[in-house]
Amino acid sequence: MSGRKFPRLAFVDLETTGGTATEDRITEVGIIEVDETGVREWSSLVNPGVRIxxxxxxxxxxxxxxxxxxxxxxxxxxxxxxxxxDRVFIAHNARFDYGFLKSEFRRTGHAFQPPVLCTVRLSRKLFPGFARHNLDTLAERHRLHVTERHRALGDAQLIWQFWQRIHEEHPMETIDEVVGKLISRPGLPSRLDVLQIESMPFTHGVYLFYGENDLPLYIGKANNLRRRVLSHFSGNPMSAREQQLSQQVQRVEWIETSGELGALLQEVALVKQWKPAYHHKLRDNDEVCSWRLAMRRGRLQPMLITTDDLFFGIDPDLFGLYGDAGKANEAMRAIADAHGLCHVLLGLEKSRGNKACFASQVGKCYGACVGKETLEAHNERVLAALNHLRIQAWPFSGAVGIREKDTFHVVDCWSYLGAARTGEEIELLLQKGRHRFDRDVYQIARKWLTKPDVQIVDLHQLKVNF
Known part of the structure; x- marks a missing residue:
């Protein structure tokens, strides 16, 4: 270690009354301090205040x-x-020891967020050819001297010996590189538990950032939960929005899902339930409207309806999805002008008796309003102009399960009822009844239903056979 500053290290082990940091308590602490002045050992039994x-x-x-x-x-x-x-906190399965100390320090009002190095992870990186990396295995593999196994100071001594042994077996540069990667971390918010992030799985799921009032600030989906969460705080430079979120987030929770579809649907459901402050895209899509074509006096005329309509999502003659009536009318006017359709016949302009509509006067209408074009021809052109906006009607007679691994994502009329793995769970979801049309679920499920390898199951038949 010559030629560089000697590191300040603390090799730590705890004994506890159980495995849950928030409920169980510490019974013994063992610490070995290592720095430029030497090596010092310290330990103490602890009265946990509960029975062991x-x-x-x-x-x-x-x-x-x-x-x-x-x-x-x-x-x-x-x-x-x-x-x-001011030391690197080194422990075997460090999340366990760090979690217990963080909980105890929280109770006593101490701030505790040291750089942490887990020797399980360190051993895996330096000795990838071995399958087992528990402390007994390391002691045998590296011929470490065992004093008191499962006592705090005795196990801390084994970790310290392992640290010395790797310096005998690997070049300093290799160890420095591996250790640097294991203890380095993005600029996580100061109140966010580093080891909680490290315990996140590399799987599909949904994550929730919480602030002071215990309400979600942000909800997101991920194909790799840990990587996605870390990406929020590793931007260089971070956006103003990410900086603001970073300053407010205090903890993160996550829900693992069966795959990408589960993550997409779960995100939509949770955002609509909690309406997080930092997530507007999905949150604001609760209410949408669409054009329904109805035949009136021989002409096709669009009527604006909302998702409160009982047949929204079932009717095959719905066109376009809009956030409000203003956007819907603006879109219909643009379509009419682009295709020479009559504003009066479409109900966008009041009739002027036998006079041509204003659009006809400026050359934007083919004159169906004054008999220059038959209503039949106008109706055909209306259908052709709107066809690319047609909403796919729900193609099933009732609720279906979109299968993803061992999970059925229950969808009915473009609304998400939930995820189920058993017949009983499916039955409970079906008892909720049909929800109203959901634009986000429509966009997700419609795309998924077109995939050739997706299994769609009629749940009314499936639940009988569970």
């Missing part, structure tokens, strides 16, 4: 009697914090 389960006592050898007179963590919190300050 029998199987934990058998595993660690730490009994309820042993911790009865030990200090609670609050009494040693300052010393533990001082010993870990």
């Amino acid at each position: 389960p029998e199987f934990i006592q058998s595993l660690t050898g730490i009994s309820n009697a042993m911790v009865q007179d030990a200090p609670p963590f609050a009494e040693i919190a300052d010393e533990v914090a001082a010993r870990l300050a």
Whole structure:
């Protein structure tokens, strides 16, 4: 390590009453401090304030009697914090030890967010040819000296020995490169738990960013949850919107899905449920309107209807999806002008008796309003002009399941009812009844239904056979 600044390291191990950091408590802390001044070992039993389960006592050898007179963590919190300050936090399966200490420090009001290095991940990177990387395996593989297994200081000593051994077996440059990648991280928000992000899977799913009031600030879908979440904070430079989000986000939750379709549909459902402040694209698509062609006095005339209409999504003669009546009328006028259609016959302009419509006077109407074109011919041209905007009518008699691995995504009349894996779950979703037409679900499901390898199942038949 000559020629460079000596690193300040802390090799840490904990013993606890169980495996859940938010519910279980610490029973012993072991720390080995390593820096330019040398190596120092420290450990302390901790009174967890709760009973230690029998199987934990058998595993660690730490009994309820042993911790009865030990200090609670609050009494040693300052010393533990001082010993870990300004050091790289190194532990085996570091998420476990870091999570417990973060929970304990939160209770005592200490800030705790050190750079973290997990020796499980380090071993996997340096020794990729081996399948197992638990502490017993490392001790045997690298001939480490075992003192007290499953005691905090004894296990911390094994981690420290492993650190020394890798420096004997690998060039310094290799170790520095691997360690740098493992402990480096994008500019995550200060309140976001680094190891929580590292525990995120590399799978399809939906993630939710939360702020102070415990309401989602942003909801997104991902084909790779961890990579997508990290991408929010790794922009260089970050957009003003991402910077603002970064300043407010305090925690992240995620839901794994069966695949890409599940992530898309789940995102739509959650955004409409929570209406997060930083997600307007899906949130604002609740209400849409469309043109329905109706025959009146021999002419086809568009009538504007909304998703409240009982047959929205079923009627085969609906055209276009618009956010409001103003946008719908603007689009229809542009179509009429582009195709020489009559504004009066389309209901876009009031009749002027036997006079030609204004569009006809300026050469934008072929004159159906004054008999220069038959109504039949005008009707045919209306259909031709609108055909590319025709909404696909729901092609099934009822709800169907779009299968993705072991999951059925239940969709009925372009509305998403939910995901199910069993007949009982399908039955519960079907009991909810049909939701109203959803533009986002329509766009997602219509595209998915055209894929040749997608399995579509009639759920009314399937639930009988489960």
